[in-house]
Amino acid sequence: xxxxxxxxxxxxxxxxxxxxxxxxxxxxxxxxxxxxxxxxxxxxxxxxxxxxxxxxxxxxxxxxxxxxxxxxxxxxxxxxxxxxxxxxxxxxxxxxxxxxxxxxxxxxxxxxxxxxxxxxxxxxxxxxxxxxxxxxxxxxxxxxxxxxxxxxxxxxxxxxxxxxxxxxxxxxxxxxxxxxxxxxxxxxxxxxxxxxxxxxxxxxxxxxxxxxxxxxxxxxxxx
Ligand SMILES: [Ca+2]
Ligand SMILES: [Ca+2]
Numbered sequence: 107x108x109x110x111x112x113x114x115x116x117x118x119x120x121x122x123x124x125x126x127x128x129x130x131x132x133x134x135x136x137x138x139x140x141x142x143x144x145x146x147x148x149x150x151x152x153x154x155x156x157x158x159x160x161x162x163x164x165x166x167x168x169x170x171x172x173x174x175x176x177x178x179x180x181x182x183x184x185x186x187x188x189x190x191x192x193x194x195x196x197x198x199x200x201x202x203x204x205x206x207x208x209x210x211x212x213x214x215x216x217x218x219x220x221x222x223x224x225x226x227x228x229x230x231x232x233x234x235x236x237x238x239x240x241x242x243x244x245x246x247x248x249x250x251x252x253x254x255x256x257x258x259x260x261x262x263x264x265x266x267x268x269x270x271x272x273x274x275x276x277x278x279x280x281x282x283x284x285x286x287x288x289x290x291x292x293x294x295x296x297x298x299x300x301x302x303x304x305x306x307x308x309x310x311x312x313x314x315x316x317x318x319x320x321x322x323x324x325x326x327x328x329x
Contacts, residue, residue: 134160134215135160136219139220140220141158141222143155144224144225146226147198148196149192152192152193155190155192156221158188162213164213166212167212168211168212169210170184172208172209173208175204175205176204177204181204181221198265201225204223206222206223228265228267229267231264231268235259237260240259241257244302253302274293274298276292278291280304288304289303
């Protein structure tokens with residue numbers, strides 16, 4: 107978690123920021139008109155998101171609340187101290203940014219501030235195949251045109267961090283238990299192209315797609 111708490115320039119302010127308070131604007135002021143926070147999407151529930159603070163010039167007690175932008179109730183604020191914590195799991199693939207409007211009230215004065223939450227992508231989704239029912243036919247004892255393309259598998263991954271980084275591998279009869287130079291089937295790790303590389307008739311091979319953390323899925327190509 108990176109809680110910078112730094113204010114932004116007025117050039118980026120949306121119209122709603124006219125409601126925001128800041129130093130010198132009245133008897134009740136937030137320490138910043140906006141707070142910026144960056145969180146990875148796997149941040150655990152109940153983790154601290156931000157600590158917003160507003161001060162009344164008489165020292166009156168301040169009550170805090172979230173009045174806008176709390177999509178799906180992901181965030182909660184403690185009304186007496188301004189601690190904002192995570193109430194449910196973030197998901198970068200659903201929403202990569204959140205803009206919370208927080209309110210502070212003291213002695214009948216109400217002011218607002220923004221909490222901008224940027225969500226960082228984490229590899230939390232396995233790849234999935236978009237091709238299905240792969241079938242390839244090979245001719246027994248035919249060793250012409252080897253390596254022979256049999257089928258091409260394609261997998262996708264919802265994680266931005268895995269875009270273009272999927273690796274394909276193949277397992278099953280004709281692969282398992284064979285040295286790398288003796289296998290009968292191979293797959294291009296980058297393109298998903300399944301190849302027959304030696305002469306043999308096999309009933310089933312299995313192609314796997316995985317990301318950098320080894321999370322994966324599998325697909326069979328049957329004869
Ligand atoms: Ca992934
Ligand atoms: Ca992700």
